Amino acid sequence: xxxxxxxxxxxxxxxxxxxxxxxxxxxxxxxxxxxxxxxxxxxxxxxxxxxxxxxxxxxxxxxxxxxxxxxxxxxxxxxxxxxxxxxxxxxxxxxxxxxxxxxxxxxxxxxxxxxxxxxxxxxxxxxxxxxxxxxxxxxxxxxxxxxxxxxxxxxxxxxxxxxxxxxxxxxxxxxxxxxxxxxxxxxxxxxxxxxxxxxxxxxxxxxxxxxxxxxxxxxxxxxxxxxxxxxxxxxxxxxxxxxx
Amino acid sequence: xxxxxxxxxxxxxxxxxxxxxxxxxxxxxxxxxxxxxxxxxxxxxxxxxxxxxxxxxxxxxxxxxxxxxxxxxxxxxxxxxxxxxxxxxxxxxxxxxxxxxxxxxxxxxxxxxxxxxxxxxxxxxxxxxxxxxxxxxxxxxxxxxxxxxxxxxxxxxxxxxxxxxxxxxxxxxxxxxxxxxxxxxxxxxxxxxxxxxxxxxxxxxxxxxxxxxxxxxxxxxxxxxxxxxxxxxxxxxxxxxxxxxxxxxxxxxxxxxxxxxxxxxxxxxxxxxxxxxxxxxxxxxxxxxxxx
Numbered sequence: 001x002x003x004x005x006x007x008x009x010x011x012x013x014x015x016x017x018x019x020x021x022x023x024x025x026x027x028x029x030x031x032x033x034x035x036x037x038x039x040x041x042x043x044x045x046x047x048x049x050x051x052x053x054x055x056x057x058x059x060x061x062x063x064x065x066x067x068x069x070x071x072x073x074x075x076x077x078x079x080x081x082x083x084x085x086x087x088x089x090x091x092x093x094x095x096x097x098x099x100x101x102x103x104x105x106x107x108x109x110x111x112x113x114x115x116x117x118x119x120x121x122x123x124x125x126x127x128x129x130x131x132x133x134x135x136x137x138x139x140x141x142x143x144x145x146x147x148x149x150x151x152x153x154x155x156x157x158x159x160x161x162x163x164x165x166x167x168x169x170x171x172x173x174x175x176x177x178x179x180x181x182x183x184x185x186x187x188x189x190x191x192x193x194x195x196x197x198x199x200x201x202x203x204x205x206x207x208x209x210x211x212x213x214x215x216x217x218x219x220x221x222x223x224x225x226x227x228x229x230x231x232x233x234x235x236x237x238x239x240x241x242x243x244x
Numbered sequence: 245x246x247x248x249x250x251x252x253x254x255x256x257x258x259x260x261x262x263x264x265x266x267x268x269x270x271x272x273x274x275x276x277x278x279x280x281x282x283x284x285x286x287x288x289x290x291x292x293x294x295x296x297x298x299x300x301x302x303x304x305x306x307x308x309x310x311x312x313x314x315x316x317x318x319x320x321x322x323x324x325x326x327x328x329x330x331x332x333x334x335x336x337x338x339x340x341x342x343x344x345x346x347x348x349x350x351x352x353x354x355x356x357x358x359x360x361x362x363x364x365x366x367x368x369x370x371x372x373x374x375x376x377x378x379x380x381x382x383x384x385x386x387x388x389x390x391x392x393x394x395x396x397x398x399x400x401x402x403x404x405x406x407x408x409x410x411x412x413x414x415x416x417x418x419x420x421x422x423x424x425x426x427x428x429x430x431x432x433x434x435x436x437x438x439x440x441x442x443x444x445x446x447x448x449x450x451x452x453x454x455x456x457x458x459x460x461x462x463x464x465x466x467x468x469x470x471x472x473x474x475x476x477x478x479x480x481x482x483x484x485x486x487x488x489x490x491x492x493x494x495x496x497x498x499x500x501x502x503x504x505x506x507x508x509x510x511x512x513x514x515x516x517x518x519x520x521x522x523x524x525x526x527x528x529x530x531x532x533x534x535x536x
Binding site for chain 2: 050
């Protein structure tokens with residue numbers, strides 16, 4: 001059974017249809033890249049999957065359970081973790097508090113499985129390479145550091161499926177490497193992720209499959225090597241095949 | 245020194261009301277223009293229980309606080325919740341309507357005459373040349389105790405951290421599993437309880453009149469705007485600062501000859517709003533993000 005199953009999903013605002021009949025499955029342990037030009041509906045799809053937007057038709061199943069009408073906090077408790085394009089951190093809280101509040105939001109059983117929360121906080125900041133800033137406010141970090149904090153926090157809170165919205169956007173090459181390592185570590189531990197990215201080599205490096213969205217529709221679906229060679233992808237991004 | 249003591253009394257009252265308002269603005273991003281009337285309801289119900297029904301003061305105060313929480317809960321369910329997710333400015337209109345309804349109800353039930361929860365002369369003390377009532381000292385200390393409890397809950401408990409998370413980034417909070425909408429409701433009710441505390445404070449400090457509602461709302465908004473919209477501690481500090489400004493404005497003979505009549509005291513808060521919106525819209529303690 002796929003961990004995530006999306007079927008016939010459509011979303012519109014007024015007369016403007018943003019997602020059109022989207023269907024795909026994600027198997028456990030897969031890392032899937034979601035690419036497409038700006039305005040193709042990638043972040044909207046993430047907002048529908050994480051419950052911030054309600055679809056006009058279609059269904060979303062998590063481990064076979066229909067979550068189409070579930071609120072965002074319920075989906076998070078069921079195992080969906082989200083990393084936001086515009087930093088999902090609490091800027092006026094310290095780095096320690098940013099991690100602690102995430103752990104405290106888990107169910108009692110989930111917290112019990114993690115053990116001593118102070119140790120988990122310490123481990124999370126070590127994972128992000130931000131231990132020395134533990135007592136600082138998160139708002140004082142650079143963009144890349146904020147991203148590392150958010151990703152490590154999401155990865156450490158026992159989620160099963162991660163929605164990562166442009167994790168390398170506005171991040172230095174060094175930190176892109178660190179983020180890539182985090183996602184690779186996630187994959188090795190058998191977790192599942194959907195990653196929105198514009199960086200095709202990055203997608204090729206970390207993803208098992210790629211879904212290409214254009215004007216709210218899935219236009220390509222396959223392995224990164226196949227999709228990257230596709231003339232359709234060139235046309236979507238550049239308007240025409242640059243080789244012809 | 246006497247001006248400082250007066251500012252401490254007036255500031256404590258304003259801090260209670262503005263603190264709750266700052267939390268509501270920080271989490272829901274909405275304006276509650278019926279706040280002043282919610283303050284009065286807490287005070288009037290306490291007066292009614294104590295003076296009309298003859299219940300003990302403590303029981304009457306609890307009654308006032310319970311009524312304040314019920315009124316704020318109903319306000320949230322009927323005038324805020326159906327509207328604020330559609331547009332954050334809609335509750336501005338709905339709560340103006342509510343303030344008018346509540347003004348009429350208060351006037352109908354309690355009439356125009358001033359009503360005091362503890363009528364009669366205050367037990368005055370003289371400390372270092374400052375005259376202050378025993379009741380005032382108790383009210384100031386209770387306000388400080390309440391704010392200290394708030395500080396502890398907000399900064400040292402899981403519940404407080406979740407409130408601050410929702411205030412600072414509600415989408416991120418929801419994606420961690422925090423039930424942000426339930427928090428919104430709870431914070432609104434909490435602000436109603438703080439408002440009711442303010443009403444009881446007024447009723448004990450001097451007296452309640454139906455016309456106080458709107459000036460109280462304006463004063464609380466001045467503190468919230470000056471403190472940085474949604475910044476709980478900024479609003480508290482600015483509530484005390486504005487109270488001090490008011491006392492300085494009417495309590496000093498400027499250049500030894502001129503004085504500002506006491507009736508103009510309310511305009512200080514309005515001036516603070518105008519000056520901050522013009523020159524420092526993020527407030528004294530404001531940053532690009534909301535804070536609690």
